[in-house]
Amino acid sequence: MNVETRELKHVTVVKVTGRVDSATAPELERVLSELINSDRNQLVLDLEGAEYMSSAGLRVLVSMLKAAKKGGGDLRLAQLSSRVAEVFDLAGLTPVFGIHTDIVEAVGSF
Amino acid sequence: MGATQRLTVPGKFEHLAQIAEFVTTASRAAGLNDDDVFHVEMAVDEACSNIIEHAYAELTGDIDLTCYVPEMGRLDIVIRDHGQSFNPDEVPVPRLQEGAGLDAVQEGGLGLYFMRKLMDEVRFEFSPENGNTLYMVKRKQA
Numbered sequence: 001m002n003v004e005t006r007e008l009k010h011v012t013v014v015k016v017t018g019r020v021d022s023a024t025a026p027e028l029e030r031v032l033s034e035l036i037n038s039d040r041n042q043l044v045l046d047l048e049g050a051e052y053m054s055s056a057g058l059r060v061l062v063s064m065l066k067a068a069k070k071g072g073g074d075l076r077l078a079q080l081s082s083r084v085a086e087v088f089d090l091a092g093l094t095p096v097f098g099i100h101t102d103i104v105e106a107v108g109s110f
Numbered sequence: 111m112g113a114t115q116r117l118t119v120p121g122k123f124e125h126l127a128q129i130a131e132f133v134t135t136a137s138r139a140a141g142l143n144d145d146d147v148f149h150v151e152m153a154v155d156e157a158c159s160n161i162i163e164h165a166y167a168e169l170t171g172d173i174d175l176t177c178y179v180p181e182m183g184r185l186d187i188v189i190r191d192h193g194q195s196f197n198p199d200e201v202p203v204p205r206l207q208e209g210a211g212l213d214a215v216q217e218g219g220l221g222l223y224f225m226r227k228l229m230d231e232v233r234f235e236f237s238p239e240n241g242n243t244l245y246m247v248k249r250k251q252a
Contacts, residue, residue, distance in 0.1 A: 019130070022159040023123035052130070054155050055220040083148055090227060091204075091220060 001050075003031045011107045012040045017049030020057035028057065032064040032075070041073025044106040048079035053087050065097065074098060078106035113139075117175045121158075121166040121191060129158050129175065133187065136177035140185040142250050149228035150185060150248050156221035157189055157244055165193025165242060183250035192241035198222065198234050 001024035006013045012035055020028060035043060045061070047053075065075040076098035080088070088094045100106035117132045119125040133154045137147040158173055174190040202219040225232050231247035 019127060021123075021126045021130075021155055022163065023126050052151070052155075054152065054159060055224060056159060058220065086148075087152070090224060 001027065003028055005031065005035065007040070008107060011042045011044055011110050013044045013046055013103060013107065015046040015049065017051075019052040020050055020060075021052065021054045022056040025054075025056040025060045029060040029064065032060070033067070036064065036067045036071060036073070039071065041068040041071040042110045043068055043073065043075045044100075044103065044110075045075060045077050046079055046103055047077055047081065047084055050084055051081065053084045055091070058087065058091050058093060061097070062093070074110070076100060076106050076109060078103050113179060115139075115177045118172050119175075121162045121171050121173045121193065123159070123162055125173075126155055126158060126162075129173070130155055132175060133177065136179075136187075137185055137248070140177075140179040140248075140250075141182040142185060142248060146248055146251055150187070153225045153228045153232075153246060153248075154187060154189070156224050157246070160221050161189070161191045161193060161242075164196060165191050167194065169193050185248045187246045187248070189244040189246070190241055195236040195242050 001018040001020055004015045068075045078100045115136050130151050134147055134151050137150045161173055171192045176188040178186045201222050204219050204223050229246045230249050233245045235243040
């Protein structure tokens with residue numbers, strides 16, 4: 001897994017590529033926690049390159065969604081692959097997150 | 111057909127990607143379709159994550175995976191470990207159908223829920239001699 005962050009004016013885009021599993025989810029949590037703790041809590045997660053996400057990844061995203069909302073922000077998702085979208089559906093999480101088809105739309109939603 | 115493939119790796123998170131590659135290759139060789147292959151990858155990843163996180167929480171040991179193709183279009187997977195056993199009936203079932211999505215995910219049990227949803231058969235055996243054994247079967251979807 002690789003995580004890259006890009007700071008826009010009001011929003012931070014976090015691009016995740018590769019596998020988000022129990023081995024890599026803690027690193028994603030560390031990056032997102034640092035952003036939220038430094039008041040960058042309007043977040044868009046670009047998942048176009050995330051080929052796989054397990055329940056460990058879902059737990060991190062749910063926890064970070066709660067943290068972002070607590071700080072008055074939000075964690076919104078963009079460009080989910082059909083596989084990752086299926087995992088969100090299976091966990092009943094699709095209605096819980098703001099999910100967008102592209103980055104521009106996700107950033108503009110803030 | 112009938113070929114058995116085995117992989118033994120240390121019960122550490124850093125081996126999950128290698129496990130995924132192993133079961134993905136075995137699933138394709140069994141003639142499963144792309145959706146089935148993904149479901150096997152996910153179920154095995156969740157199973158092995160649980161072993162590493164819970165069974166080997168205070169112990170170290172290997173995870174032993176065996177894939178067997180009894181007939182084309184069917185993959186049998188046996189996963190063994192020698193860590194702490196558990197009672198699958200005591201694992202909470204996530205309350206996903208009640209719209210409790212957020213809290214249900216945090217409460218755990220999601221991995222086992224995924225395994226049961228994604229595989230055709232999921233069965234556990236725990237023995238003091240042979241350790242913990244998980245049998246899973248995936249049949250090709252029409």
